[in-house]
Amino acid sequence: MSTTDWPTLPALPDPATAAVLGSGLLEELSYAFSGPFHFLLPDAFDANLRALRAAFDETGVDGTVYFAKKANKAALWIERCALTGAGVDVASAGELREALGHGVRGEDLVVTGPAKDPGLLGLAVRHGALVAVDALDELDALVATVPSGARRPARLLLRCLPPDQPHSRFGMNEAELAAATDRCLRAGDAVRMEGFSFHLSGYAIQPRADLAAHLVGLCLKARVQGLEAGRISIGGGLPVSYTDADSWHTFLSEQNSGHYHAGKSFGSGDFYPYFAPAAGADALRALLAARPEGHDGSFAGLLKEAGVALLTEPGRALLDRAGATVFRVQGVKERDGYRLLTVDGSSLSLSEQWFNSEYLPDPYLLSYAADAPAGTWPACVGAATCLESDMVSWRKIPFRRRPGIGDLLVYPNTAGYQMDSNESPFHDLALPPKVVVDRTERPRPRWRLDRHFT
Ligand SMILES: Cc1ncc(COP(=O)(O)O)c(C=O)c1O
Structure with a gap:
């Protein structure tokens, strides 16, 4: 199936976020924290x-x-x-x-x-x-x-x-x-x-x-x-x-319940106006x-x-563009025509999901396996909790490489309201720490913990 069959909502290009994604820093931090985290761009x-x-x-x-x-x-x-x-x-x-x-x-x-x-x-x-x-x-x-x-x-x-x-x-x-x-x-x-x-x-x-x-x-x-x-x-x-006019209007005109896990449906008025x-x-x-x-x-x-x-x-x-949220994939299930990923955190770290809505900008996939096959791999994203409704993304996102265990999903532009307004240590999961990335134009970005990270 081609990507045109699966609505996408690409985030506007952001060089600072791209520099962090390409630096290798996120893989190290995910290993260090053993759980989801946010990074902040002052x-x-x-x-x-x-x-x-x-x-x-x-x-x-x-x-x-x-x-x-x-x-x-x-x-x-x-x-x-x-x-x-x-x-x-x-x-x-x-x-x-x-x-x-x-x-x-x-x-x-x-x-x-x-x-x-x-x-x-x-x-x-x-x-x-x-x-x-x-x-x-x-x-x-x-x-x-x-x-x-x-x-x-x-x-x-x-x-x-x-x-x-x-x-x-x-x-x-x-x-x-x-x-x-x-x-x-x-x-x-x-x-x-x-x-x-x-x-x-x-x-x-x-x-x-x-x-x-x-x-x-x-x-x-x-x-x-x-x-x-x-x-x-x-x-x-x-x-x-969060996205450009064309992508937004195309998304709204194309999306229907077939594009979401469990036939979930959203009306266009249920979403934040992403453009x-x-x-x-x-x-x-x-x-x-x-x-x-x-x-x-x-x-x-x-x-x-x-x-x-x-x-x-x-x-x-x-x-705007001042931070992003990183989850690690810890399980993958095959479903009828798509995959169900389970990540190491909960949708309480992506607050839009708690307003009967969905945070729509496409997450970036950082593959763990260098040889992950290219193509179109639609997958929704579930949380590591026992609630049926705890979905980080109900939408079957058409990833360009096959997602697998150990991959990172980076949800872009989450600093405004998404990161922490609903965070909770439900299931004794740790609250995601916040990492400040001070300069992105250095060969290796410098990072430190936000003082208020717990
Ligand atoms: C009194 C007041 N000021 C400012 C804001 C911030 O709004 P926004 O984040 O949309 O700029 C709010 C949001 O609810 C508010 O209630």
Whole structure:
């Protein structure tokens, strides 16, 4: 059977990942760890950050990037943020402590998430972090944490419930925002109300531009009332392209239940959109250039005219091409027309599988046997657990060489959300360590363990 009978989704070429794959390092590390592991590429993170900052500089918009820490637990990214002066978006006391502990200043943190507990609010106030307030009772709790006569006020944004996503459980509606603005005024020196925020589900540009422009309007009104209101945060949601347009659309039009183990079926809406016409920094550029509804000029122009700064909290986009996940094949079964591989870890190390979806970019096969026959060898990938549903890939991936025991499967571009958000020591399997590959252009890449690898 030819590869055209089996849908593929090749990852976009990435020289840094290719250099690691070709270096022999992964075989050694797989032997050393005796289990799956992730590798991290800090240069990619730095490049993504520079690209986002360049998009701000090109338009003259006063913009700040906060890395959404939830997207990956490694200490590495926080260290990069501390060194490059980027902010960090934290959503728990643990994340806040990690960020401080790895050198990020409190004033460079934004604290998001619903109904933050008093401990987290207290820490945020003591360290001068910006709090995105999600509800009126949370605002009261935040004000209550500020001791009278305190040197530091509570710095806050008021989070808006997106009118187009009225079922979201996050943010405040217009009436609540008005009440919150009043309470900020009454709280006087105890608070510094710096503006408004939102986070939208989905990746569309125009609704973000429209809602962000609305928040600029709210800032102008709040200033008239005597509040500072000089910044808005648009949350995360800058999309990432994992593959090219053609591959993505062909995949969607071809895939059907015959292409998956056990006749599993996915609708096209079940998948992350693995291709975006404007991704990462280009999505930010498109947003700044968009014309918000009811305005004649660009969103960038509106921000500058109003003197409002723009905060973004990208997670996935900062981690684009910044890491990959490596499993070793430890068993191979023949099935009717395809193979069932079993690898040395679980799908808890590839989180997409836990959202009734599938992580689609094709894994690379590093063959153990030098003479593994070439051809088309479709195979799905199961986990080393006793759960029928624990599949790393339900899809029968058309490998170009016959997969065998001892081969490595390298899932590309997994740093954004795939690596650790669902990891678990189920079955007493070790959590996959994270390896930082510092320079890929050396003849042999240098590696070290991320400090936060357990
Ligand atoms: C408030 C907030 N900010 C930022 C993010 C990061 O989003 P992304 O990784 O899509 O950029 C999220 C994700 O859920 C979020 O809820």
